[in-house]
Amino acid sequence: MEVKELIKLAKKGDDGAFYELMQLHKVRLLKIAISYLHNEVDALEALQEVTFRSYRSIKKVKQPEYFSTWLIRIMINYCHDQIHKKKSIADTSLLDNIAETVNYNQPLEIEEALEKIDAHLREVIILKYYHDLKIKDIAEILDSPESTIKTWLYKGLKALRDQLGERGGINV
Incomplete structure (x- = not known):
């Protein structure tokens, strides 16, 4: 099934179509999260949160051709939020977890x-x-x-x- 068709179905509430979309994008999203968060555990948590956020607001996708861009934007925004939270809790460098990075x-x-x-x-x-x-x-x-x-x-x-x-x- 084409991605555009999956997006249309997901917008109508088809959980299976949404799941397929996330399967198609999860590796890319995970790589982005790891490159920002420098920690595989945090990246997996980010993927889970982005999946939830995108599921909750899938109906906001206006143009199916920008679905990937929309998902990546959600991931980057989430990663930025996490980085700012970590810096406010403890003034640590992003390189603190360098041993855990991919x-x-x-x-x-x-x-x-x-x-x-x-x-x-x-x-x-x-x-x-x-x-x-x-x-x-x-x-x-x-x-x-x-x-x-x-x-x-x-x-x-x-x-x-x-x-x-x-x-x-x-x-x-």
Whole structure:
């Protein structure tokens, strides 16, 4: 069955169709959660919460072609909320749980350099290069013009180069 048809059925209350949609998207959503939360347990909890939130508000999806973008946006918003909660409870770095992170085959230097650049720039880099999203999709998720996303990507890569250059690190 096509994704658009599944979305129509899910909007009408078909639990089976919603379940299939979530099965199609769960790996991508989990990867996004891990890249933000740096902890597999927290990422699984995020996936569970996003599933609940999307189930509760599936009827708000106006255009089926943007369903994936809508889900990713819910995940990113949830991850941002969790990061802010953790920072307010205890002033801990996102790298505290580095031993529990999934290996994306990038050197630790890149991970540390990413943490030191502006949040908007980091977010665009993560969505573009870790999750292989298109500029158009990133613009939709972050509710920003494509030109802004391109600028943030350019500035983010420059900042990343500068961070890695300070350490005598890898050329990006």
